[in-house]
Amino acid sequence: MMKCSFCRCKYWHYDENLLTASVVIVFHNEGWSTLMRTVHSVIKRTPRKYLAEIVLIDDFSNKEHLKGKLDEYIKLWNGLVKVFRNERREGLIQARSIGAQKAKLGQVLIYLDAHCEVAANWYAPLVAPISKDSNVNLSPAMAGGLFAIERDFFFELGLYDPGLQIWGGENFEISYKIWQCGGKLLFVPCSRVGHIYRLEGWQGNPPPIYVGSSPTLKNYVRVVEVWWDEYKDYFYASRPESKALAYGDISELKKFREDHNCKSFKWFMEEIAYDVTSHYPLPPRNVEWGEIRGFETAYCIDSMGRTNGGLVELGPCHRMGGNQLFRINEANQLMQYDQCLTKGPDGSKIMITHCNLNEFKEWQYFKNLHRLTHVPSGMCLDRSEILHQVFISNCDSSKTTQKWEINNIHSV
Ligand code: UDP
Ligand code: MN
Numbered sequence: 001m002m003k004c005s006f007c008r009c010k011y012w013h014y015d016e017n018l019l020t021a022s023v024v025i026v027f028h029n030e031g032w033s034t035l036m037r038t039v040h041s042v043i044k045r046t047p048r049k050y051l052a053e054i055v056l057i058d059d060f061s062n063k064e065h066l067k068g069k070l071d072e073y074i075k076l077w078n079g080l081v082k083v084f085r086n087e088r089r090e091g092l093i094q095a096r097s098i099g100a101q102k103a104k105l106g107q108v109l110i111y112l113d114a115h116c117e118v119a120a121n122w123y124a125p126l127v128a129p130i131s132k133d134s135n136v137n138l139s140p141a142m143a144g145g146l147f148a149i150e151r152d153f154f155f156e157l158g159l160y161d162p163g164l165q166i167w168g169g170e171n172f173e174i175s176y177k178i179w180q181c182g183g184k185l186l187f188v189p190c191s192r193v194g195h196i197y198r199l200e201g202w203q204g205n206p207p208p209i210y211v212g213s214s215p216t217l218k219n220y221v222r223v224v225e226v227w228w229d230e231y232k233d234y235f236y237a238s239r240p241e242s243k244a245l246a247y248g249d250i251s252e253l254k255k256f257r258e259d260h261n262c263k264s265f266k267w268f269m270e271e272i273a274y275d276v277t278s279h280y281p282l283p284p285r286n287v288e289w290g291e292i293r294g295f296e297t298a299y300c301i302d303s304m305g306r307t308n309g310g311l312v313e314l315g316p317c318h319r320m321g322g323n324q325l326f327r328i329n330e331a332n333q334l335m336q337y338d339q340c341l342t343k344g345p346d347g348s349k350i351m352i353t354h355c356n357l358n359e360f361k362e363w364q365y366f367k368n369l370h371r372l373t374h375v376p377s378g379m380c381l382d383r384s385e386i387l388h389q390v391f392i393s394n395c396d397s398s399k400t401t402q403k404w405e406i407n408n409i410h411s412v
Helices: 007-011 032-045 068-077 091-102 123-131 151-156 170-180 215-227 229-238 240-244 251-259 265-272
Strands: 021-027 051-058 081-085 108-112 116-118 147-150 193-195 286-294 299-302 313-316 326-329 334-336 339-343 350-354 363-366 371-374 379-384 389-393 404-407
Touching: 021 032, 021 091, 032 051, 032 068, 032 116, 051 068, 051 091, 068 081, 081 091, 091 108, 091 151, 091 170, 108 123, 108 151, 123 147, 147 151, 170 215, 170 265, 215 229, 215 240, 215 251, 229 240, 229 265, 240 286, 350 389
Parallel strands: 021 051, 021 108, 051 081
Antiparallel strands: 108 147, 116 193, 286 299, 286 326, 286 404, 299 313, 313 389, 326 334, 334 339, 339 350, 363 371, 371 379, 379 389
């Protein structure tokens, strides 16, 4: 017998009168074949009476094939496919908001990446729930940028926060905004769209020069500051270096939230994302965070980007955070991102490894003594500045290599 994950999808009957849609595809330097596969699949697999237009937003690409050749090619569809070009690189977030303004014909806006292929019968299951109240699966937040939204509702929500830059965090912004301000976000497993993921290690198109540093992290901070209320402390507990980021003005968004009587984040966590904390319990508060520097030296503990069992080392302090950014929390975990420091396999060198809330609660920081104690062994954190090693050894208050300081650093 054949098994299929979504068998029931085959037997559903959908309304014959669905809302019409504008399909919006934003792209920056996309390959020709992937872009065309996206467009062709939409045209081929969407009932013509529902497909009002396909709107391509060229986000300041410089590849030759995306210029005249593209303009020529889309004439094939007699105006059904349109292309608009940004005059500077806007990033995918603002490019999607621009797409909403350019796409005037459809009742629904459907966003696709420029490297997708829509499957047979993708349209009805995606759009049907928008026109009537249905019981398809609720989803607390969307993972990325493939979604359908009623055009008027997207405008009511003010599109994306205009202060979000380039890439990242917009999926959360739109999800919280939808839920907290009275909408619904649904997951529709019967609508299938393929998406090409990047190879691991691909760093993304570099942001344009006019954008400052850490745009994605700033985006997260904006979203958290506007929507998370008192829960924002949990965000800062795991990304303390983002506390000092200049994330721009959010007063308009706060006003929007007030004017629309949007609900609290506590409501969202309790009513919509109610099972999240059973999988990801709220983290303990930080006691101290920053770089862990050999007291009065220029050497810091550095994970060297290692995770899951790699050894940490001593390296010249660079004050850029990243691999030298650690935190010690109220549960006595000494952490970097989702990883904890603990004693390695040789019983003395320090390794970094993934941990949950109950693991490796092993460290105490005595600020005045400049000492970090490994509680289970009763030993002290020590270092060799010559060998660049970090290890534990018997506590000896006369050893300067057992003295440490943790000082805050802020990313720029
Ligand atoms: N994109 C864009 N401007 C940018 C970055 C991305 O228009 O500055 C487009 C990109 O071509 C793609 C969509 O936005 O069609 C989503 O970006 P990407 O595929 O890089 O995101 P991912 O799928 O990796 O999350
Ligand atoms: Mn993509």
